[in-house]
Amino acid sequence: MITGGTGLVGQRLIPMLQSAGYEVAILSRNPKSGGSVKSYAWDIDKEYIDPLAIENTSVIIHLAGAGVAEKRWTAERKDLIYNSRVKSSLLLFNYLKDKPNQVDTFIGASAIGLYGADTGSAIINESGIVGTDFLAHVVDAWEAATKKIESLGIRLFMPRIGIVLSNKGGALRELLKPPVAAPLGNGKQYMSWIHIEDLCQMIVFGIENKDLKGAFNAVGPKPKTNREFTKIAAKIMGKPFLPIPVPKLALKLMLGEMAQIVLGGSRISAEQIMQEGFQFKFPKLEEALKDLKQA
Numbered sequence: 001m002i003t004g005g006t007g008l009v010g011q012r013l014i015p016m017l018q019s020a021g022y023e024v025a026i027l028s029r030n031p032k033s034g035g036s037v038k039s040y041a042w043d044i045d046k047e048y049i050d051p052l053a054i055e056n057t058s059v060i061i062h063l064a065g066a067g068v069a070e071k072r073w074t075a076e077r078k079d080l081i082y083n084s085r086v087k088s089s090l091l092l093f094n095y096l097k098d099k100p101n102q103v104d105t106f107i108g109a110s111a112i113g114l115y116g117a118d119t120g121s122a123i124i125n126e127s128g129i130v131g132t133d134f135l136a137h138v139v140d141a142w143e144a145a146t147k148k149i150e151s152l153g154i155r156l157f158m159p160r161i162g163i164v165l166s167n168k169g170g171a172l173r174e175l176l177k178p179p180v181a182a183p184l185g186n187g188k189q190y191m192s193w194i195h196i197e198d199l200c201q202m203i204v205f206g207i208e209n210k211d212l213k214g215a216f217n218a219v220g221p222k223p224k225t226n227r228e229f230t231k232i233a234a235k236i237m238g239k240p241f242l243p244i245p246v247p248k249l250a251l252k253l254m255l256g257e258m259a260q261i262v263l264g265g266s267r268i269s270a271e272q273i274m275q276e277g278f279q280f281k282f283p284k285l286e287e288a289l290k291d292l293k294q295a
Helices: 008-019 075-098 134-152 171-175 196-208 226-237 248-263 271-275 285-294
Strands: 025-028 038-043 059-062 105-108 155-161 163-165 193-195 214-218
Touching: 008 196, 059 075, 059 196, 075 134, 105 134, 105 196, 134 155, 134 248, 155 196, 163 171, 163 196, 163 285, 171 226, 193 196, 193 285, 196 214, 214 271, 226 285
Parallel strands: 025 038, 059 105, 105 155, 155 214, 163 193
Antiparallel strands: none
């Protein structure tokens, strides 16, 4: 059972799971009949989940959450970003607590935003301290809500997701949308990225390795600075690269508080998941981008 199944990650994950022999269903605000994936209704505001949704379900993959970079951060948008994650996690917890079920594994998405918008060049692992900005506050509350699942005797695997690279949308498309690619701010901020294929494979890895518990950074092993990333992406994707950076002030005027997403950065370690035996298909940025260009 997947929440957020129609999102960027969910759309890639579902066929991967189906090809591996899993029967997949989704929770949706607008469930549809027919198709290769069953859908069941849920409504976070009304605290409702279809009573039949979790029948015969052994794994829940919770990916739902309003996009943090889709719209300017008004007070209303911030509430939506927070509630779509925290309230949805609490809703699932209460549902599993109150209804007989066979769920033994819960994959609860999290984000590297937990560590703060800008942690400089220090290498951050899963024991890194929680940041003080808005997104760090959101992710901290999100994880706290998700961790309640463990009290029900259900195994919890939490991938802290970095910048997901896909040719279907997300950060890569936005970065290359202008006619000329240029560094943002000073360009020295680190971008901890992951190819969407590797992220989805990591989720499957978390399902199938029953000893895995807790939080794991879901990023590739070789983060790049914004300048390095932009230059490589421009070359591979056939865009002109302008070494003159987009000024911080211009980004702040254009994006408001949300500018911290692109002006800050974190150098996140993937060592812990690799020590558990996970192998990246695309450990290098050049390989990842070439694959996405061909796909």
